[in-house]
Amino acid sequence: MVTFKQIKVDDVVEMRHRVLKIGQPVETCYFEGDLDEGTKHFGAFLNNELVGAVTMMLKNTNTYKVHPVYRLTGLSVLAEKQNNNIGRRLLHFAEEYISRKGTVMIWCFARDYAVPFYKKNGYQLNVQQVVIPHIGSHRIMFKFVSKED
Numbered sequence: 655m656v657t658f659k660q661i662k663v664d665d666v667v668e669m670r671h672r673v674l675k676i677g678q679p680v681e682t683c684y685f686e687g688d689l690d691e692g693t694k695h696f697g698a699f700l701n702n703e704l705v706g707a708v709t710m711m712l713k714n715t716n717t718y719k720v721h722p723v724y725r726l727t728g729l730s731v732l733a734e735k736q737n738n739n740i741g742r743r744l745l746h747f748a749e750e751y752i753s754r755k756g757t758v759m760i761w762c763f764a765r766d767y768a769v770p771f772y773k774k775n776g777y778q779l780n781v782q783q784v785v786i787p788h789i790g791s792h793r794i795m796f797k798f799v800s801k802e803d
């Protein structure tokens with residue numbers, strides 16, 4: 655059975671290292687903002703084993719004050735567990751958690767090959783291409799999530 659809950663930064667870092675930054679120093683798996691008060695980390699567990707993680711970072715902005723703005727980052731599911739709907743369900747769990755008090759806007763840098771995944775999960779594509787050094791081409795994607803009744 656797959657379950658979802660909030661997790662600690664060290665667990666997220668382990669998952670990023672195993673999925674997103676294989677072979678790179680573990681220090682590269684700590685992201686700026688990981689320890690900020692508004693940052694939440696979420697994990698997916700299969701029979702109590704951590705198999706996926708995602709981070710939502712609340713970003714302060716002076717230009718957009720209608721809804722809280724979160725940056726989604728580090729979405730990762732262990733290679734051998736991918737394509738079992740774990741990523742989709744983990745993302746939904748995290749979205750529901752951060753929108754429980756009201757509508758939020760979520761944005762992310764999506765790796766090109768992950769764009770179809772985000773589209774299927776309701777994210778819209780910003781046409782701008784962003785090339786992140788050592789990682790490659792990304793697109794900015796975004797979504798508004800409203801509190802579920």
Ligand SMILES: CC(C)(COP(=O)(O)OP(=O)(O)OC[C@H]1O[C@@H](n2cnc3c(N)ncnc32)[C@H](O)[C@@H]1OP(=O)(O)O)[C@@H](O)C(=O)NCCC(=O)NCCS
Nearest residue numbers: 729730731736737738739740741742764765767768770771
């Ligand atoms: C992207 C990722 C988190 C998706 O998690 P997942 O558990 O494999 O995805 P799910 O099983 O929930 O996917 C559901 C749907 O998305 C599709 N999908 C998943 N990964 C995809 C990909 N890389 N490209 C295109 N479609 C993808 C699945 O085919 C499935 O489609 P369907 O419902 O029409 O059959 C996972 O593949 C992963 O960790 N990839 C490596 C890290 C990564 O790229 N992270 C995103 C960084 S921006």
